[in-house]
Amino acid sequence: MEDLIEKAKEGDKEAFTKLIIKNQGKLYKIARTRLRNEADIEDVIQETMLILYTKLLKLKDNTKFEVWLYRILINQCNSKYRKNKVKLVSLDSIENQKEYSQEIQIEDKLDYEKLLKNFSYQEKLILLLYYSNGYTTKQIAEILNKNENTIKTKLRRMRQKVKEKWEEEESNGPIR
Numbered sequence: 001m002e003d004l005i006e007k008a009k010e011g012d013k014e015a016f017t018k019l020i021i022k023n024q025g026k027l028y029k030i031a032r033t034r035l036r037n038e039a040d041i042e043d044v045i046q047e048t049m050l051i052l053y054t055k056l057l058k059l060k061d062n063t064k065f066e067v068w069l070y071r072i073l074i075n076q077c078n079s080k081y082r083k084n085k086v087k088l089v090s091l092d093s094i095e096n097q098k099e100y101s102q103e104i105q106i107e108d109k110l111d112y113e114k115l116l117k118n119f120s121y122q123e124k125l126i127l128l129l130y131y132s133n134g135y136t137t138k139q140i141a142e143i144l145n146k147n148e149n150t151i152k153t154k155l156r157r158m159r160q161k162v163k164e165k166w167e168e169e170e171s172n173g174p175i176r
Helices: 002-009 013-034 038-058 062-084 098-104 112-116 121-132 137-144 148-172
Strands: none
Touching: 002 013, 002 038, 002 062, 013 038, 013 062, 013 121, 038 062, 062 137, 121 137, 121 148, 137 148
């Protein structure tokens, strides 16, 4: 990927296009955690690509490309969110992610949408980055500009919430 970044910095449009295509799915999932409207999601992804294109030369460490890209996207999403004052949306994308279910082993029994409605936007984003995209807590901390221990604590608390909901379902029936 670093070769693509270098070529894109040198003005190779094909390399830039490959970078975008390679990251498009992750960009969509991240934007979807914050924005409900598909047109808004497309807008923020396009705005992110434009910023990426115009400021790529300012990226000094090519190994930090994804962190930088996701920060740009998250800032664009937050800006669009504030402008539109839309409600937070649940993480539909996590419902289909096997990595998430492997960690908590309850894929077929929980209604993820109802479960995740109790989580904040930032918590949903952490879940997506950790379970769906496979980032470490250190990488997530870097993307979100937070302390790694904060990310670890949030993950631990979210797991505890999930466990409590699971136990509640086992004793009382479906999650409400």
